Amino acid sequence: MIPYGRQSLDQADIDAVVEVLKSDWLTQGPTIERFEAAMAERCEAGFGVAVCNATAALHIACLAAGLGEGDWLWTSPNTFLASANCGRYCGADVNFVDIDPLTWNLDVNALEHKLENAEREGKLPKVLVAVAFSGQSCDMRAIAELSRRYGFVVIEDASHAVGASYAGRPVGCGEYADMTVFSFHPVKIVTTGEGGLVLTNSPERAEHLRRLRSHGMTRDPVQMDAPSHGPWYYQQVELGFNYRITDMQAALGLSQLNKLDGFLTRRRQLVARYQALLADLPLTLPTPQPEAESAWHLYVVRLQTERLQHSHRQIFEGLRAAGIGVNVHYIPVHLQPYYRDLGFAAGDFPQAEAYYAQAISLPLFPAMTDEQQDFVVDQLRRLLTDAQ
Incomplete structure (x- = not known):
């Protein structure tokens, strides 16, 4: 059977994972930070936050955008379930924008018409998840202009688009999206086994994303409501999740990124x-x-x-x-x-x-x-x- 997609692994990938297995850190260690930095550099973005999968990345990106009950998330109907489900996880309502018959991506003309109607009805979206279907971005410049006009946050679901570019710059650079999400599932462009990443140019949003992936905890005294009890001390300052990626996965991702x-x-x-x-x-x-x-x-x-x-x-x-x-x-x-x-x-x-x-x-x-x-x-x- 010739599969529709599959991972491409070599000895360098295996050696990278074995090196971590022999180290002191299997998870929450330095390899994750190196992988995040490498992805951010490759995409000309400020910050990367790696998580266990792209669904988790979409979820915390929506939370970092302030999405919640009473809000709307819009996305394309031609996508995997996670692009819509992430809104439901936050308690938001979900709606869809039909696709362009040529690109099979979200149709910007249909989006503009739907936004005009939604403004009259008082149902404008808080978040738009723009899906880069098959690896090709939507008309992100036009979407960014509409986001400024109507006040919604743009999350580019670039799960298919690691290494793609738009308007001469890497997908993920943040010129036309507030946050970009990548997937590292085995059939995607590069793999960590399972894994996802959120890119952003906002240091505040990056810090929020890091808290959300790790139970809403912080060890930063600035974020605490009382003095630290000692070097062991942490506080949970919001409700977060265990969405952490491992150093083993990050090592594989770093090796894959070289190829x-x-x-x-x-x-x-x-x-x-x-x-x-x-x-x-x-x-x-x-x-x-x-x-x-x-x-x-x-x-x-x-x-x-x-x-x-x-x-x-x-x-x-x-x-x-x-x-x-x-x-x-x-x-x-x-x-x-x-x-x-x-x-x-x-x-x-x-x-x-x-x-x-x-x-x-x-x-x-x-x-x-x-x-x-x-x-x-x-x-x-x-x-x-x-x-x-």
Whole structure:
């Protein structure tokens, strides 16, 4: 089976983790700080706060933005559940903005129209989670302008976009987002096994994020309401969580970061081959945007189902039967039973629903060979030819 994505590990990664295993620190040690600093430097950001996974990162980013009961969080329906669930964790209401039919990212024109209506109704969002789907940023400049006009906090969910750039600067630099979240799951661009990170340029927000990931505790006398009892002393000054990452994971992340440029180069080579090899088939291929250089976590095609006799599911299952581990990213979040119970229904976000009915994620990972890719293309061509 050729998977749709997989980690790329080598002896250097193994050695980095073993070095930590032989050290005095397995967690809450110096390797975490080195990893945070390296990520911040790579992304031209002020501060990085590493946590156990990207869902935790989204949660504490929302809390650091002040999101709570009575507030609204908006995001794209074409994303993983966590981009919306993070708002619910904070007690906020959640709504969605439909996607652009070309980029499959949040549609800025739809966002502007929805904001105009929300202002009249007194239901403007406190937070917008802008998802960099497949590794390509949304139109972040336009989103930042709307955030200044309507007063919401922008969190870029860049879980797919480690190493991507927008408007000539690294995703995560904070020029157009108040906070940026990355994921280090094994199928992502670089991995720590599990893990996530929040980037911010605000020292106050970074300190708040650090407290939130560790039970709301502080050892800083400035943040305490009474004098310290001694060197052992700490206070819990707010309700936080145990969202800490380990030094073992951070060591793997540091080692992986050394190979990021190579990973990106190979992903982009494979994407260029896909774009050329698939151009004559009844498919809608991804559309790169001029200001956004994607990290290409995913390579998604849309079946032109109106030209095919076979269904979306038949093509998908045919590829699986051929030993190709295709997937679908994503089932629109508003169609999940939990969100339907909150009042959402089929037809609410038609672009996201139309996309879902056609989308297939093809294999894409740095260790994928040209021969494997040729096999994927040949099998897809066979199935689509039979379906016409």
